[in-house]
Amino acid sequence: MVLFYHAEQCLMNYPRIWLNELMRLAGEIKSTACYMFEYRNNAGINTLFDAFYWTIVTLATVGFGDITPQTAGGRWVTIFLILASLGVLSFFTSILIAAFSEKMLSIRESRTYAALEHFDNFIIICGFGRVGQEIARHLHEEQNRFVVIDKSPEKVALAKLRGYLAIENDASNNAVLLNAGICRGASVILCITGDDVVNVYITLTSRHLNKGLRIISRANRHDNVNKLYQAGANQVIRPFEIAGMLAAEFVGQPVAFEAISGILQSQSDIVMESVLVSEKSPLEDQNIGQLDLGQRKLTLLGVISANPIHLKHKNKYQVNQQHFYFNPAEQFILRHGDILVLLGRKFGIDHFRDQVERRRLFARKPA
Template identity: 35%
Template structure:
């Protein structure tokens, strides 16, 4: 079976070729009618505009009246122009409607439009699989106004993505060509959330080979699959069941802490947020001690944790030197965190 893009191309080329015939016939009838009426009205001083007007009113069935007086031969000529012109016009409309309907049937998700928009994306997220976990991830990214592309082959998932207005690719994310269509080379990250660990493993392998710098997070149904998915190239692999169980326990042990982190981790809100911000190579703060910085006064955001490689430094002391690549976990409003990010990125 040919891929959708190939069928779309062949259908589009066929429909264009099919549409040329009636359109060419309409043009030919218009030219012949204009020349004929010009000849019929030469003794009456008919202009080219008069001749064209007679032709258009005849084939469009408007019938404003005769500008050029017609004898028997003129009436016969008008009958010929009316029959061929009206027929060609109706045939053209039929082909146009058929083209619109067939395009919608062949491409129900608007793949050509989607591909055009996806090609313009940079630093976006790819969600491979729009099941229950993928839908939740898509909702979070949508609320955070983070651009993302959904890749799935299930018709129900595609219908849901289309209803929500998500950018989507109808295909199997385990195929390199599908990931390339989703813009994996220019993407910021990928979330593999299919309901099969083997599929997630293949997706991670393909994505890592296509973009070595891609940040990849994968779902794992079986906790024993987590090390394998990590070895395949994922930066993180998590089990939703394990996370759900820990969350339920934490809600019993310390519900206030869970509620707090739910609020600060939710993006797109005007409330306080917890954000991880990386120190850029052009940052004017690199190489300086925390004590010499007035981040709280300048931005209003409070730095809680410094992450350097695999080392976590809570409440960094005044002697800590900021280095390129450090990640600062800061608490503040959206505006405060934006100011801090601009300052650290340089």
């Protein structure tokens, strides 16, 4: 797709390049060479102007015909007519190529829309910058269905080169989102462009078109978070603030940095998973310090809870009707329904989850 795009651009500019470069370089060379070889051979080329005229007629493929101008004025008129006709021809050629390229873009979008009609429960990614590319890569690896919408031809070509469905258009446009299936099969839309204003517009449009759609929006500035929630976002992510909090909270903790680094570098054995504190779980009524996560080579990223008893703790961020308590203190007491968000190697988290479940089942057995 990238090669096709560049070839298309070259075709659109070809008439101008042909006139400006080919006529200039080839004309100068052929005029000079023709004069040097023919001016003494009685071929009708006695001056540099004669050689220049002959070159223009030859390059334009006009031919010499039965009637040829003999005076300098007549030849100048002939040269002007030739160049003017070439200019008109080039102009109409560029119009045809531009129309053809627009039609090809429309055909490609129609094929994408037709493919989306057969999808259910897919994801719409609005914006294919650094964040969008990482999200698309993970979704592709997990074999999730999604479509990318971006206004940049280069980014859309990159998405198609990687094998993703992509649409080159404005995601804040109602018609674009409707054709992309926002009311037909989409379950989640990600508004993750680099511009907060654009993200607000896409969020407003998406919520207006589909009241039950899950919308995740990106905020680059803290003062735009509330605007995105008011526009209808279910969750708002702040990538730069999250990166800063991780660096500040986990400095000096090598296990945490190992886990985070492993996730960023796509190491297969480093994961981030959740563990539910279920009813009668051995984790219930225990504080964070009693879990011995450090000895298990696990790191607690945070706790998701709807229990109002936790509201006194700091570093809390609202997530729908719950709160996410980032890096809670050791005195944080777990309650029924809380969710632990753990970082570590997959087998370590699986082993911890199995141990918790075994202890819960053993405690439920009658004496």
